Amino acid sequence: MSKEIGITVKKNENFSEWYTQVVLKAQLADYAPVKGLIVLRPYGYSIWESLKSSIDQKLKATGHENAFLPVLIPESLLSKEADHFAGFTPEVFWVTHSGDAEIGDRLALRPTSETLAYSMYSKWIKSWRDLPLKINFWNSALRAEIKSTKLLLRTSEFLWQEGHTVHSTKGEAEEEVMIILEIYKKTVEEELAIPVITGKKSEKEKFVGAVYTTTMESIMPDGKALQMGTSHFLGQNFSKPFDVKFLDKQNIETFGWQTSWGVSWRLIGALVMLHGDDRGLVLPPRVAPIQVVIVPIYYSAEDKEAILNKSMELKATLVKRDLRIQIDARDEFTPGYKFNDWEMKGVPLRIEIGPKDLAKGKMVLVRRDNLKKIDLTFDKTEEGVIKALNNIQQTLFENAKRLLNERTTRTTDFDEFKRDLEKGMFVYSPWCGDQKCEEIVKESTGADIRVIPFDEKKTDSPCIICKNSGKMEVIFARSY
Amino acid sequence: MSKEIGITVKKNENFSEWYTQVVLKAQLADYAPVKGLIVLRPYGYSIWESLKSSIDQKLKATGHENAFLPVLIPESLLSKEADHFAGFTPEVFWVTHSGDAEIGDRLALRPTSETLAYSMYSKWIKSWRDLPLKINFWNSALRAEIKSTKLLLRTSEFLWQEGHTVHSTKGEAEEEVMIILEIYKKTVEEELAIPVITGKKSEKEKFVGAVYTTTMESIMPDGKALQMGTSHFLGQNFSKPFDVKFLDKQNIETFGWQTSWGVSWRLIGALVMLHGDDRGLVLPPRVAPIQVVIVPIYYSAEDKEAILNKSMELKATLVKRDLRIQIDARDEFTPGYKFNDWEMKGVPLRIEIGPKDLAKGKMVLVRRDNLKKIDLTFDKTEEGVIKALNNIQQTLFENAKRLLNERTTRTTDFDEFKRDLEKGMFVYSPWCGDQKCEEIVKESTGADIRVIPFDEKKTDSPCIICKNSGKMEVIFARSY
Numbered sequence: 001m002s003k004e005i006g007i008t009v010k011k012n013e014n015f016s017e018w019y020t021q022v023v024l025k026a027q028l029a030d031y032a033p034v035k036g037l038i039v040l041r042p043y044g045y046s047i048w049e050s051l052k053s054s055i056d057q058k059l060k061a062t063g064h065e066n067a068f069l070p071v072l073i074p075e076s077l078l079s080k081e082a083d084h085f086a087g088f089t090p091e092v093f094w095v096t097h098s099g100d101a102e103i104g105d106r107l108a109l110r111p112t113s114e115t116l117a118y119s120m121y122s123k124w125i126k127s128w129r130d131l132p133l134k135i136n137f138w139n140s141a142l143r144a145e146i147k148s149t150k151l152l153l154r155t156s157e158f159l160w161q162e163g164h165t166v167h168s169t170k171g172e173a174e175e176e177v178m179i180i181l182e183i184y185k186k187t188v189e190e191e192l193a194i195p196v197i198t199g200k201k202s203e204k205e206k207f208v209g210a211v212y213t214t215t216m217e218s219i220m221p222d223g224k225a226l227q228m229g230t231s232h233f234l235g236q237n238f239s240k241p242f243d244v245k246f247l248d249k250q251n252i253e254t255f256g257w258q259t260s261w262g263v264s265w266r267l268i269g270a271l272v273m274l275h276g277d278d279r280g281l282v283l284p285p286r287v288a289p290i291q292v293v294i295v296p297i298y299y300s301a302e303d304k305e306a307i308l309n310k311s312m313e314l315k316a317t318l319v320k321r322d323l324r325i326q327i328d329a330r331d332e333f334t335p336g337y338k339f340n341d342w343e344m345k346g347v348p349l350r351i352e353i354g355p356k357d358l359a360k361g362k363m364v365l366v367r368r369d370n371l372k373k374i375d376l377t378f379d380k381t382e383e384g385v386i387k388a389l390n391n392i393q394q395t396l397f398e399n400a401k402r403l404l405n406e407r408t409t410r411t412t413d414f415d416e417f418k419r420d421l422e423k424g425m426f427v428y429s430p431w432c433g434d435q436k437c438e439e440i441v442k443e444s445t446g447a448d449i450r451v452i453p454f455d456e457k458k459t460d461s462p463c464i465i466c467k468n469s470g471k472m473e474v475i476f477a478r479s480y
Numbered sequence: 481m482s483k484e485i486g487i488t489v490k491k492n493e494n495f496s497e498w499y500t501q502v503v504l505k506a507q508l509a510d511y512a513p514v515k516g517l518i519v520l521r522p523y524g525y526s527i528w529e530s531l532k533s534s535i536d537q538k539l540k541a542t543g544h545e546n547a548f549l550p551v552l553i554p555e556s557l558l559s560k561e562a563d564h565f566a567g568f569t570p571e572v573f574w575v576t577h578s579g580d581a582e583i584g585d586r587l588a589l590r591p592t593s594e595t596l597a598y599s600m601y602s603k604w605i606k607s608w609r610d611l612p613l614k615i616n617f618w619n620s621a622l623r624a625e626i627k628s629t630k631l632l633l634r635t636s637e638f639l640w641q642e643g644h645t646v647h648s649t650k651g652e653a654e655e656e657v658m659i660i661l662e663i664y665k666k667t668v669e670e671e672l673a674i675p676v677i678t679g680k681k682s683e684k685e686k687f688v689g690a691v692y693t694t695t696m697e698s699i700m701p702d703g704k705a706l707q708m709g710t711s712h713f714l715g716q717n718f719s720k721p722f723d724v725k726f727l728d729k730q731n732i733e734t735f736g737w738q739t740s741w742g743v744s745w746r747l748i749g750a751l752v753m754l755h756g757d758d759r760g761l762v763l764p765p766r767v768a769p770i771q772v773v774i775v776p777i778y779y780s781a782e783d784k785e786a787i788l789n790k791s792m793e794l795k796a797t798l799v800k801r802d803l804r805i806q807i808d809a810r811d812e813f814t815p816g817y818k819f820n821d822w823e824m825k826g827v828p829l830r831i832e833i834g835p836k837d838l839a840k841g842k843m844v845l846v847r848r849d850n851l852k853k854i855d856l857t858f859d860k861t862e863e864g865v866i867k868a869l870n871n872i873q874q875t876l877f878e879n880a881k882r883l884l885n886e887r888t889t890r891t892t893d894f895d896e897f898k899r900d901l902e903k904g905m906f907v908y909s910p911w912c913g914d915q916k917c918e919e920i921v922k923e924s925t926g927a928d929i930r931v932i933p934f935d936e937k938k939t940d941s942p943c944i945i946c947k948n949s950g951k952m953e954v955i956f957a958r959s960y
Contacts, residue, residue, distance in 0.1 A: 030600060032550050033557055034587065039600055042545035042615060049546065065522035066529065070512050070637045071551065071589070071620065072573070077513055093552070094577040095589065098624035098636075099570045107514065109551070109575065109589075120510060120519055129812065135522060140551065144578035156578075157550045332609070 006340060010278050015222040022272055023151045026281040026345050036149045036156035040265065043345065044152075046289035047268050048159060052138065054191050055161065055263070058183045064134045064163065071139070072107040073116045080115060080241045087208030088112070091143040093156075109142040114209065114234075114260055117164040118242035125256065127247040128168055134176070136163040141264075152269035153226075153480055160264035166244055166256040170235070173257035177233045180261045181214050184229040187263075192271050193284040193397040194218055195404050196228055197426075197475065199451040204435050207260075211235035217451045217475070219407045220273045223424010225450045225477035228270060231261035274400050275369075281346030282368055284396050285389040292318060292385060293347045294327045297335045297354035307353055310378075314351065314363070317381055323389075343368060348392045349385065369395055410473075412461045417476070421445045426477050430470030432463035440465050447476045486820060490758050495702040502752055503631045506761040506825050516629045516636035520745065523825065524632075526769035527748050528639060532618065534671050535641065535743070538663045544614045544643065551619070552587040553596045560595060560721045567688030568592070571623040573636075589622040594689065594714075594740055597644040598722035605736065607727040608648055614656070616643040621744075632749035633706075633960050640744035646724055646736040650715070653737035657713045660741045661694050664709040667743075672751050673764040673877040674698055675884050676708055677906075677955065679931040684915050687740075691715035697931045697955070699887045700753045703904010705930045705957035708750060711741035754880050755849075761826025762848055764876050765869040772798060772865060773827045774807045777815045777834035787833055790858075794831065794843070797861050803869075823848060828872050829865065849875055890953075892941045897956070901927045906957050910950025912943035920945050927956045 007025060011018045023029050028044030031037075040048060056066070072095060079085040088111040095107040110116065121133060138161045145156045152158075163180065167173040181198055188194050196216035206213040210232040219225050239245065239255040248254050275282040285291050294311045298304040308329060315325045328338050335352070342350060350366040357363055365374040365384065369392050376384040409420050410428040420427045422445075431437060431449065441447055441464075452474045459470045487505060491498045503509050508524030511517075520528060536546070552575060559565040568591040575587040590596065601613060622637045629635055643660065647653040661678055668674050676696035686693040690712040699705050719725065719735040728734050755762040765771050774791045778784040788809060795805045808818050815832070822830060830846040837843055845854040845864065849872050856864040889900050890908040900907045902925075911917060911929065921927055921944075932954045939950045 030603065032552075032596070033554055033599055034550065034552055037550040037552060039550065040548035041604075042547045045547045046545070048548075065526070067522045067525045068520035068528075068620075068639055070514065070517040070519065071622070072512075072514055072517060072637065074513055090579045092579060093575045093587075095573045096576045097574040099572060099626070107573075116512070119513055123510065124521075129810075140548075142551070146579070157552065159548055330609075 006344060007278060007280050011221070011276065018276075018278075019273060020151060022276050022280050023269075028268065028272070028281070029151050031151075034156075036145045038151055038155050040159065043289055044268060047271070047283070047287050048265055050287040050289075051187065051191060051267060052161070054187050055183065056138075058187065059136050059163070062179060062183070063132075064136050064165075067135050067137060069110070069113050069116050069120075069137055069139070071110050071142070073110055073113070074105045074107055076105050077115050077119055078108050081209050081238055084114065084209035084238075088143070091146065093142050093144055110139070111143045112141055112260075112262075113137060113139075113162055114164065114238055115242070118238050118244050118258070121164070121166055121256075122243045122245075125166060125244060125246050128249055131166060131168045131246060131256065132172065132176075134163070134165040136161055150269075150480070152272070153266050158264045158266065160262050162262040163260060165259045166239070167258070168246065168248065168254070168256070170257045173235075173259050174233055176259045177214055177231045177261070180231040180259070181216065181229075184231070184261075184263055185216050188216065188228055188267065189397065191284065191286045192267060193286075193393055193400055194228070194270055194274055195397065195401045197451055197453055199453040199456065199475075201230070202435070202438060202449045202452060202474070204438050205448060207232045209234065209237055210260075211237060215451055218270060218274075219404060219424075219426050219477065220270070220480070221403065222273075223407060223478070225426065225479040226266070226270055227450075227479070228267060229261075229263035232259060234258040234260060274403070275396050276346070279340070280344030282396070283346035283348055285348045285393050288346065288348050289324065290326045290345075290347050291324045291389060292326075292349045292351060293342045294325065294351045294353070295335055295338050295342070296327065296329060297352060299355075303355045303358075307355065307358060310353060310358060314353075314378075314381060318385060321382055321386065323385065339366075349388055351385075367392055369399075412464065414464055417464055418445055421447045421476065421478060424478070426450070426475050428473050428475055429464040430459045430461040431472060431474045432466055432468045433471040434463075434466065434468075437463055437465035441476060445476075445478075447478045450475045450477045450479060486824060487758060487760050491701070491756065498756075499753060500631060502756050502760050503749075508748065508752070508761075509631050511631075514636075516625045518631055518635050520639065523769055524748060527751070527763070527767050528745055530767040530769075531667065531671060531747060532641070534667050535663065536618075538667065539616050539643070542659060542663070543612075544616050544645075547615050547617060549590070549593050549596050549600075549617055549619070551590050551622070553590055553593070554585045554587055556585050557595050557599055558588050561689050561718055564594065564689035564718075568623070571626065573622050573624055590619070591623045592621055592740075592742075593617060593619075593642055594644065594718055595722070598718050598724050598738070601644070601646055601736075602723045602725075605646060605724060605726050608729055611646060611648045611726060611736065612652065612656070614643070614645040616641055630749075630960070632752070633746050638744045638746065640742050642742040643740060645739045646719070647738070648726065648728065648734070648736070650737045653715075653739050654713055656739045657694055657711045657741070660711040660739070661696065661709075664711070664741075664743055665696050668696065668708055668747065669877065671764065671766045672747060673766075673873060673880055674708070674750055674754055675877065675881045677931055677933055679933040679936065679955075681710070682915070682918060682929045682932060682954070684918050685928060687712045689714065689717055690740075691717060695931055698750060698754075699884060699904075699906050699957065700750070700960070701883065702753075703887060703958070705906065705959040706746070706750050706753075707930075707959070708747060709741075709743035712739060714738040714740060754883070755876050756826070759820070760824030762876070763826035763828055765828040765873050768826065768828050769804065770806045770825075770827050771804045771869060772806075772829045772831060773822045774805065774831045774833070775815055775818050775822070776807065776809060777832060779835075783835045787835065787838060790833060790838060794833075794858075794861060798865060801862055801866065803865065819846075829868055831865075847872055849879075892944065894944055897944055898925055901925045901956065901958060904958070906930070906955050908953050908955055909944040910939045910941040911952060911954045912946055912948045913951040914943075914946065914948075917943055917945035921956060925956075925958075927958045929954045930957045930959060931955050
């Protein structure tokens, strides 16, 4: 593989450039003609389809249904909840014309659909019989990125799902918030092999319009935190302006209790950053579009036929076990080129078969995560391949967990706090609960409170900033 | 069921109002706050998911992959193919601002993605090794409806899929056009129970920018034709302006041969119009969100327990056969109300069980299509229910086929031709091939050439308009 085709920088030398090269060269995504917009290519989209299917099944199993909302929201509707509107307007794309005609009430491209969804819910919900209403939307959101854009992490349009529910009681809505966060955590940990910390956002960092926001956070190899998904308790903040109310069993008109929540394709960005290496992408088997690539190796026409036949036989055996297999029988490339190519694309497991292997009744498995080779006899194909894939999935998760531990620290000393943030750590420190202290941290270090962990420790240690009595221990970090 | 909840007009008395009521009251879709835009509600979206899954499987089995393109296309890109641009601009939504900032090259909301897709393909394709490139996009298209809008048939944003392929030879691209049309026809006939006629569009009616367009057409109960899906041969019309070229095996630079194709949620509209009746929706079992509803009937607490237990047992048995079953155990409604409700929602099969049935070891099946009742003993549950569902699917297709035959006629006489169009028929008539004659038909009758059937008969009969020698027999009709 020539230098231009492969990844030309090392992950620990120029992380940002490494990331961009991996996303582009592994053909996950590409830049669209408009600045800030990207295209998700088939290889990247296939990962999104895996993730989507995993989340969709869990949502349906817990009584959620899918539906469709248009992308256009009238300005008058978007502005009904004032905080929400103020939060989003700087990044809204506005449609002002259709054909040659100017549009009276200009139309926003959905930055998020609370306002539109709830104007519909208000028509649909009449009594307690219509509740809970739990609808999810697989669509894209549009928020003009004013600052720098970054493939899959910060783009002006992104694929996501947004869920919007209405419940008859506060308790049920708060339970929903947690059910969803648990679905997200389970999906990200089990499918993407990324460990996360869950908890609440501070008042300053919560979703505009929410009563509170729960979040799952992780830390990337460059020491920046990444928000991986959020689930919001909206209380009655939207149900009142949007008139989402119902007659309860006593025939009393009551405002609904609401939640909203979402994850986006940024999860694919996290996957790239956490698991990738100097050779390129490393994909967890559960979401890999191709889980196993078979590279037949031969130098004579006679060998070629025998080895291709064996390859097809192996593929047929593995396809029966619902594995995603590809044979790379391209004549125009050498085996070495193919190895590099599939390593760059992150295929979890490679099977090599040459004439000597065939004679010995075996193949060679090469794991993408640690590049170790394993001899496997043909009679053990199924169990050997499945075991290796499970092993890779588990190893990736453990490695990511180790990274998270290495990047997590705890201090009550402000100088150490600043040094740790500088090093790119998740820093647990005591906080008094005052937003002013949060702002001082932001100004002096660039870090935010990423998450107030659910297992937060009440603490008597003084606040890391004001030295007043600390209320709780929270996690500070710089972020994407 | 009160009159307001049910359908208040008859299908054959006020077809248009009947259609609107069914779509709204069966909760398939609803009007969004912006004129011309609609929301697809969970019940309608579930039908779309069935259709989508059926088409998606067929596309993947024939080597197509999915991907994502942004919704925003710069005006400069959209205008690269002149005919195409002229065809779409009157209905384009334009984004002119992001936040408070004006955008230089204003952005179109995708009316269709040929231009954007091919600007990307031009970067991705280098040699014959990269071909064929066969990518499909599940997204929505935006075309401002200037005239009247109609739920699911004519809306300013609609869900669809658009496929875009590049091939190294003309022959392979033309073959692709037909493979896709065949996938569409099979899906519509087998899943939606709607028979279609396939063929080519005339030059006047083809897709702007295509060499030719193939189509599948059907006729609705009100005598208007509906275009159900199209597959276009683009030749090199786009590959040249968009520079979609490749090095062939002789290392010669060659422009690609292209196709594009799509079907939309309008198929759900066709389903409603064709199969529905005065009671509401009638859904073919293959796409019904709920295939069987069980309505337990009881008047005492003792009966209630026994009958609910039996209902749950039946449900468990049927769920194992991958059927979609719901028990309607709502205490606040009478059985009669429930019957009407599920009939309006078009559930293909209802199971009634009352105390007398239970005593006799049987249930009553009620078919939605013909309202016939069938006694079924519990020991025959699975085979009886599956047989009934298959029967309903088949009957709906046969009924629709009969309608198509009744609404198809053939004439060489212009007066009869006009009378038949007035009656709302598919009229087979000879045509000389001249666009002027087509325009005369349009002006004098409002009808178009809907399709030049693939099994077109060469004819010597004179053209229905100019009386010159007819070249072929084509189908004229008025349309949506």
